[in-house]
Amino acid sequence: MKNIVILISGRGSNMQAIVDAQIAGARIAAVIANRPDAAGLAWAAERGIATVGLDHKQFASREAFDERLASEIDAFAPDLVVLAGFMRILTPAFTARYEGRMLNIHPSLLPSFPGLHTHQRAIDMGCKVAGCTVHFVTAELDHGPIVAQGVVPVLDDDTEAALANRVLALEHQLYPQAVRQFVAGELQVNGSRVSGVAASQADASLM
Ligand code: GAR
DSSP states (O other), rough: OEEEEEEEEEEEEHHHHHTOOOOOEEEEEEEESSSTHHHHHHHHHHTTOEEEEOOOSSSHHHHHHHHHHHHHHHHTSSEHHHHHSOOOOOOOOHHHTEEEETEEEEEEESSSSOSSSSHHHHHHHTOSSSEEEEEESSSTTOOOOOEEEEEEEETTOHHHHHHHHHHHHHHHHHHHHHHHHHTOOOOOTTTTTEEOOOOOOTTTTOO
């Protein structure tokens, strides 16, 4: 049985999708948030999952927070750490500690649009497609070997919220699938390339 620790900052809808997927061979050992009032914490606690709220504002430095966060995570002996809307820049020591066993989902087709406001930036650039990316986490923000990508169209009259909703629906399919593949030992990382999987998905109903 593989232990998974999921990190969130807010509503945690991706975390919920992963929990609800009931992945064979995996156990959600804990959900940890850097905001004690994160809505997703209450959702997880109601389902009997261990939760930790660790307020980053109580720490003097990013390093001090990440060190404490790592010790909270390690208490659950994770095989995999899943970042699901965890809105913190991570220190190199933290990313090195979980190298090869920490995944993130980002709401753009990386390497386009790392960082924030991905949907508005895609609309402003006149992109015809947008999407989401699951990748292994490295020291560089929103970089790292790409595991899976999902694609949706950008519609002529799209708003940021409409596009975000369309992408989010795909995130909820793609992320549990990628976690399932990690747990099954199907992801082989070779430099910046991840192979051994059917690793892309388009929202066929919208294309
Ligand atoms: C998701 O869209 C996720 O891709 C994004 O935050 C949202 C969290 O939603 N993550 C990032 O922007 C990380 N750079 P959720 O809390 O409902 O899963």
